[in-house]
Amino acid sequence: QVQLVQSGAEVKKPGSSVTVSCKTSGGSFSTYALNWVRQAPGQGLEWMGGIIPFFGTTNYAQKFQDRVSIIMDESTTTAYMELSSLRSEDTAMYYCARAHRWGANLDYWGQGTLVTVSA
Amino acid sequence: QSVLTQPPSVSGAPGQRVTISCTGSSSNIGAGYDVHWYQQLPGTAPKLLIYANTNRPSGVPDRFSGSKSGTSASLAITGLQAEDEADYYCQSYDNDLRGVVFGGGTKLTVL
DSSP, rough: EEEEEEEEOOOOOOOOEEEEEEEEEEOTTTEEEEEEEETTTTTTEEEEEEEEEETTTTEOOOGGGTTEEEEEEEETTTTEEESOOOGGGGGGGEHHHHHTTTTSSSSEEEEEEEEEOOO | OSSSSSSSSEEEEEEOOOOEEEETTTTTTTTTOEEEEEEEEEOOOHHHBBTTTTTTTTOOOTEEEEEETEEEEEEEEEEEOOGGOEEEEEEEEEETEEEEEEEEOOOEOOO
């Protein structure tokens, strides 16, 4: 069955970077859009961006355009999301989720990775 | 401020029917993009509840239904049960932003 398994919780200092991984299995992901969505404590869902590995195309939300990088290592079917210049407001649960195309429903989700930014 | 607007909260007694609205604009829902709904139980990842406006994934009870008209969409839940108490989010795609957009979420309380 389709599974997305994310890396463990992280604690980071302001100004540093964090990389979260998302190991995919059980299905074909290369032609899908692998998205990243975050959720600050007590807040709603916020789309950050994603990648379609087959085309090597990425799409980032304007808010994160200059701070986020999403790649896919197809040899290990693992996606990575790097967020730089961290600030306290980036403290959130980060999820990866699969969609058939940009804007399609997110049918499978990772379990989430808590990133805490604190001095 | 979310691109899609949802009421912050709704409530209903067991067995009742509730609806959750999701209002967008001409650059997202009104442009013909599908609306999808998710249920998020406390401490868990969101779960797909309705896709492409009206469709239920396998395993989702038929008590949940979706509709779309113009620049808005709605999620209806009939025969409310205690286990339905959760946060609900709508999602679509926005032409102007060229990306995925979510509603701010609605907390459903079963009285």
